Amino acid sequence: YVLTQPPSVSVAPGQTARITCGGNNIVSKSVHWYQQKPRQAPVLVVYDDADRPSGIPERFSGSNSGNTATLTISRVEAGDEADYYCHVWDTTSVFGGGTKLTVL
């Protein structure tokens, strides 16, 4: 199973960033998203398509439909600049290739 993410997304502060994760009938799977800042470990920001762990701002949200899952970050801040990875379980654990979010 292959997950496809755009290599990069750029957005101005205060705007909305949308990071996509494509996979065959991905709607049938639970999608999780991780944020990884430089030289830090990944952090879970969205799980089961649209739920947020405690401590994650409401600005982070997720959706999943058809062949595409989306991580949406509203009111983007400079501190959101990071790599973002989607993740699903198929017969094995699968990560997307990652998307670098740049805040202009």
Next chain:
Amino acid sequence: QVQLVESGGGVVQPGRSLRLSCAASGFAFSIYPMHWVRQAPGKGLEWVGVISYDGNNKDYADSVKGRFTISRDNSKNTLYLQLNSLRPGDTAIYYCARSSTGYTTSWFYPFDFWGQGTVVTVSS
């Protein structure tokens, strides 16, 4: 608070072995499946393998099957990764990560806590 601290990384020659450890604290380690995930320099995340909460079940990525072995000592709250027959392509940061749901024989859940990683470099 949940803490995962990896150790044991280093520089090793191709074909040699290494054992990584992950010391857990701040939660009931013995009830959670635990994973290893690695990240090659400048690359994305790659799942390595998983061990059930009781150590009786394991699964591995095809890329490491037969070379790497995961184990755990619940009395010491410690997870291990034995790396044998190392190759240059195994060079990476190795993270341990907790499966988000305990008290289950399944491990098909997100990884809710990660360690800071330990670096393994395979080079002659």
